[in-house]
Amino acid sequence: MLDESILRSDYNRPNRACFLADCLRDLDARLRELGARLVIRRGHVPEVVAQLAEEHAAKEVHISSDVSSYAKGRETALRNSLRDNGRTLVIHDGVINVVSPGLLVPAARDHYAMFTPYFRRWSEAPMRSLASTPPRLRMPRIEPGTVPSASEICTGQPSSNLPPGGEQAARAKLDAWLSGPLRVYHRVYDSVADDATSRLSPHLHFGSLSATELVARTGRSSAGAHAFVRQLAWRDFFHQVLAARPSATSQDYRPRGGHWRTCDREMAAWRDGRTGFPIVDAGMRQLSVEGWMHNRARLIVASFLTKTLYLDWRWGARHFRDLLVDADMANNQLNWQWVAGTGTDSRPNRVLNPLLQARRYDPDGDYVRRYVPELADVPGAAVHMPWELRDRERARLDYPDPIVDLRQARARFLEARGKRRYDSAGQWPCQP
Incomplete structure (x- = not known):
């Protein structure tokens, strides 16, 4: 069932559409082997499913559970729609x-x-x-519909190196x-x-x-x-x-009383992988190309946005949601809140220093050189601090200087969280 409300929402993005299209094709092929078909419908879920159940005299409709507030509202609407016609909704853990x-x-x-x-x-x-796969499936006489292509699910250009979907x-x-x-x-x-x-x-x-x-x-x-x-x-x-706590998709699970900064220039540099910190930029470019990012890199780039730049976690969560193939509301939003210190982390004010993280988890710079081609010829661990190269070597790189001083940024963050008074005379660009 292709939910028209989701298809028209900001959540529907080309990367996930490609993966979903693969999954649907694969599922349909497997069902054909068992003597059935994948039935495809598109529209408003409570209305379309209730109509389909009525057309085929189905007494029960079985669905898999979900936890978002939208999913729960959809379940309620579907249950009411079915109940009006004497039918029952059965929800499985799935x-x-x-x-x-x-x-x-x-x-x-x-x-x-x-x-x-x-x-x-x-x-x-x-x-x-675990349940075993049945050797055959019996299917009523029903028009299966057509498995949609990725572009029929969502228009737009997907990332260039997405993983294939399907069982x-x-x-x-x-x-x-x-x-x-x-x-x-x-x-x-x-x-x-x-x-x-x-x-x-x-x-x-x-x-x-x-x-x-x-x-x-x-x-x-x-x-x-x-x-x-x-x-x-x-x-x-x-x-x-x-x-x-369904409101945690958009509201702080544990408010910290701070006021996020606003800076479109810094947000764009983070989004485009042009912050001047190679480990951060490598993670963001991996996301752009693959629709996926290594978990440690996710922590590094999220900490950089929310604590080094002190920009709102919701901006980062939205960008991840736009590109990640695996983005769902629970894991994406609450992982972002965990890193931002507004979620369930017991150490909400920890700041991941990108240079220390790079030395620990990419000691030879292989990850950076893989995703930041401007730095491919910089040898060894020197790739993590290209600003320290000799002037002639630095001038040859089409790579920006760091957009922020790490020590000053950490002091700013701790002051914002009420942990330290920041008394530097320096001026912060893009202050709210």
Whole structure:
């Protein structure tokens, strides 16, 4: 069901449309092998689904659950529309979560606000058993419709190097992941140069791979498996936060009383990967080209925007949402709030220094040279501080100077959070 409201919203973007089109084609092909078809409809969900149920005398309509306020409102409207005609809506936990939001709650609260106690309970919770694929499917006489192309879902130019979507691609990637890289995941998952993460998040978001199956097949017997499953638990954690606090998609989960700066010039430099800090720019350019970004790079660029530049996390979340194939409301918005210090982080005022992060997670500069071609010929770790090159070497680079002084920016942030008084005589451009 292609929801017309979402198709016309800011959430609908070319990168996700490409991945979704792949998923739909792949699903239709698999259903054909089992004797069925993927039925495609487009429009206002409560009206179209209720009409389809009436045309085929269906007594029940089964859907997968979701946690956003929009999804909950749509569920209510669909339930009411079906009930008016004597039909029932059945909501399943689906493939989004391993442990459903609301199933684990602390005493006297409706959700966990801290990850560690949540993860402790999550690790002990019973997991749903995996269902086998039926050998054949029986389908009523129904017009299936046409699987849409990416451009029919969303117009616009997608990124140039997007991952393929669909279950077939997901299982190939999963098999490759389980056969080797998982074993050393706990040692290298933060290394942006090694690119040693699973890259399965788009498939989890679109449901071409079940999170429950992923946990079951990963197991928890090795250090790598335990570290990887812990990351999957973070997805469930943020979903249960959003289910309890739906306003957190746009409002501070924990307001800090600060006033974000406004500077279009700095926002544009961050968005375009032209901040003058190579590790930040590499992450932003990877996002632009691939519709994906390494998790450690996401932390670095988000901290730079919200704490070094002190620009509103909602700007960053919107840009990520525009380009990320794996962007959903819970993980995107609440991860941004976590980094910005307005979410569930127990250390809300920590600032990630991009130079220290670069030396630790890209020590030889391989990640930077991969995505910032202007710096491809700068050797070794020198690539992280091109402003220190000799004048002649620096002049040959088509690369900007840093847009901010890191020490002054940190002092500004701490003053804004009431942690330190900033008494420098320097003037801040683009002040509110």
